[in-house]
Amino acid sequence: MEYGIFQLIILSIFINNFVLARFLGLCPYMGVSKQLDSAIGMGMAVTFVMTIASLVTWLLYNFFLAPTYQSVFYQVFHTPIQNVPDLTFLRTIVFILVIASLVQFIEMYIQKISPTLYKALGIYLPLITTNCAILGVAVLNIDMFFKDGLPLHNSFINTIVQAFAAGLGFTLVLILMAGIREKLELANIPKPFRGLPIAFIIAGLMSIAFLGFSGMNVE
Amino acid sequence: MSLVAEFVKGIYKENPVFRLALGLCPTLAVSTSISNAIGMGAATTFVLLGSNTMVSLIILLFTKILSEEGQKSINKIRIPVFIVVIASFVTIVEMIMSAYFPALSESLGIFIPLIVVNCIILGRAEGYASKNPLIPSIVDALGMGAGFTLALMAIALLRELLGSGEFLGHTLFGGGFKPVLLMILPPGAFLVIGLYLGILNWLDARKKQS
Numbered sequence: 001m002e003y004g005i006f007q008l009i010i011l012s013i014f015i016n017n018f019v020l021a022r023f024l025g026l027c028p029y030m031g032v033s034k035q036l037d038s039a040i041g042m043g044m045a046v047t048f049v050m051t052i053a054s055l056v057t058w059l060l061y062n063f064f065l066a067p068t069y070q071s072v073f074y075q076v077f078h079t080p081i082q083n084v085p086d087l088t089f090l091r092t093i094v095f096i097l098v099i100a101s102l103v104q105f106i107e108m109y110i111q112k113i114s115p116t117l118y119k120a121l122g123i124y125l126p127l128i129t130t131n132c133a134i135l136g137v138a139v140l141n142i143d144m145f146f147k148d149g150l151p152l153h154n155s156f157i158n159t160i161v162q163a164f165a166a167g168l169g170f171t172l173v174l175i176l177m178a179g180i181r182e183k184l185e186l187a188n189i190p191k192p193f194r195g196l197p198i199a200f201i202i203a204g205l206m207s208i209a210f211l212g213f214s215g216m217n218v219e
Numbered sequence: 220m221s222l223v224a225e226f227v228k229g230i231y232k233e234n235p236v237f238r239l240a241l242g243l244c245p246t247l248a249v250s251t252s253i254s255n256a257i258g259m260g261a262a263t264t265f266v267l268l269g270s271n272t273m274v275s276l277i278i279l280l281f282t283k284i285l286s287e288e289g290q291k292s293i294n295k296i297r298i299p300v301f302i303v304v305i306a307s308f309v310t311i312v313e314m315i316m317s318a319y320f321p322a323l324s325e326s327l328g329i330f331i332p333l334i335v336v337n338c339i340i341l342g343r344a345e346g347y348a349s350k351n352p353l354i355p356s357i358v359d360a361l362g363m364g365a366g367f368t369l370a371l372m373a374i375a376l377l378r379e380l381l382g383s384g385e386f387l388g389h390t391l392f393g394g395g396f397k398p399v400l401l402m403i404l405p406p407g408a409f410l411v412i413g414l415y416l417g418i419l420n421w422l423d424a425r426k427k428q429s
Contacts, residue, residue, distance in 0.1 A: 024244055097299070136244075139333070204408075205406070208406045
């Protein structure tokens with residue numbers, strides 16, 4: 001199915017929200033949503049890394065792993081097209097290694113270029129490697145915008161748009177959750193439900209609210 | 220600690236989902252039916268078993284062949300090594316699933332490749348298998364895998380029962396039963412796990428009092 005850019009943004013932020021509908025990135029959602037400041041920092045860091053990771057993994061998949069006419073083996077080494085290796089089964093291993101090293105690299109780069117940005121994002125960056133939302137969006141992009149190893153129309157643009165919008169959606173619910181949990185400190189909750197259990201129940205209620213968006217017709 | 224105790228701790232006392240709150244994303248996402256829960260549990264247990272075994276053997280090999288200094292420098296890159304081992308086993312599972320269980324592979328979707336970032340597996344490799352010999356590591360992997368599978372099944376049981384009135388695909392109630400559709404949808408997962416965690420806390424508090 002073909003999506004326009006605007007449809008894709010609405011889909012990723014509201015209808016298929018990464019946390020509340022797809023269940024990706026729950027660890028930071030529960031762990032870093034106690035204060036508004038840290039929620040904003042984490043959201044920005046995740047959006048940033050998600051976009052760059054999607055860009056890099058798309059390039060790798062298209063030019064190295066998939067056996068297409070754009071493959072490096074065909075373009076540079078002039079391997080006959082029937083002999084270009086189909087490396088798509090290496091997807092998981094390659095992506096996780098690339099994401100892990102990318103996070104390290106981004107951390108070092110930001111530290112060098114902009115100390116203020118590093119101060120805002122720095123402590124959240126190492127946590128991101130194990131965030132399943134990053135690998136999730138990379139794998140999801142491949143599933144959605146490639147068919148039988150061939151890129152669909154507008155595949156590259158769609159990948160970046162979807163990753164960025166997914167990051168925004170993540171930031172949105174993280175900030176909402178942090179706002180609720182700050183108020184929750186003062187509420188009188190039954191003792192066994194304090195902490196994680198009530199956070200899950202609130203997430204459930206938010207998820208019900210977000211179900212309302214699935215009535216939107218984006219076709 | 221005896222091997223039996225090692226196995227049992229993964230099921231209740233250190234249950235990865237309910238006690239340690241690890242691996243939440245797959246837990247909530249695939250617990251819509253018990254068959255999905257069993258499939259995901261089996262896949263994760265396989266990866267856990269493979270990674271714990273390999274990590275334990277790799278560490279054993281390093282301590283046998285490397286000098287003190289070599290061990291120190293290898294220690295710095297142990298996390299990437301573990302991740303590669305885990306990712307290899309996940310790829311094996313991915314291939315087996317799509318070859319022999321295409322329906323299950325379809326319904327678990329992207330959560331099969333995402334086993335790589337399941338914190339339970341890296342957590343056990345780093346926290347247990349890298350410090351313990353082979354046999355206890357295997358038992359630990361089996362215990363943690365069983366605990367994860369049981370937790371998934373517990374959540375799936377409630378969701379499937381209320382959400383579609385079924386147990387393992389068999390209809391349980393008569394025609395008058397109106398399923399609570401919400402339980403199958405994403406909000407149901409959050410509500411059920413919140414409820415379970417609250418009940419467990421309550422049981423613990425009661426045990427402490429008496």
